[in-house]
Amino acid sequence: MDLNAKFDLFAEHWSPKLVAHLNDYEVKLVRIKGDFVWHTHEExxxxxxxxxxxxxxxxRDRDVILGPGQLFVVPRGVEHCPRADAEVKALLLEPAGVVNTGDAGGDLTAVVERI
Incomplete structure (x- = not known):
């Protein structure tokens, strides 16, 4: 799969797109820019x-700064808030059905579509 070609199919920020399944997990691509919402994924x-x-x-206790080729796993139940001053392209790996805004809900809650 060509991830760059997949990114060419959408331009909106904070709207993850499903590109693959791995067992019970979803592989999603997302464009990130600006501030998201503070939230947790309890499960x-x-x-x-x-x-x-x-x-x-x-x-809440520090910032984790990532560049290309770097990853971070937010542990379950840890409150976090992604942000980016300029656009970021990222890959997310999480169990199927995880809501991007976790327990916070709100306007940035995405309906994930497959591309």
């Missing part, structure tokens, strides 16, 4: 792999 960890740009994952 699962969440993996962020940066493909392009610089992503900051804010935690």
């Amino acid at each position: 699962t960890d969440e993996l962020f792999l940066v493909l392009d740009g610089q992503l900051t994952i804010q935690l």
Whole structure:
């Protein structure tokens, strides 16, 4: 699969797109820009792999800054808030059905579509 070709199919930010399944997990691509919402996923960890740009994952006790080729796993139940000053392209790996805004809900909650 050509991930760059998949990214060419969408431009919106904070709207993950499903590109593959791995057992009970979903592989999603997302464009990130600006601030997201503080949230948690009580039942699962969440993996962020940066493909392009610089992503900051804010935690209550520190910031994790990721560049291309770097990943971070947010442990289940840990409150976090992704943000990016300029656009980031990232890959997410999480169990099927995980809601992007976790327990926070709101306007940025995405309906995931397959591309």
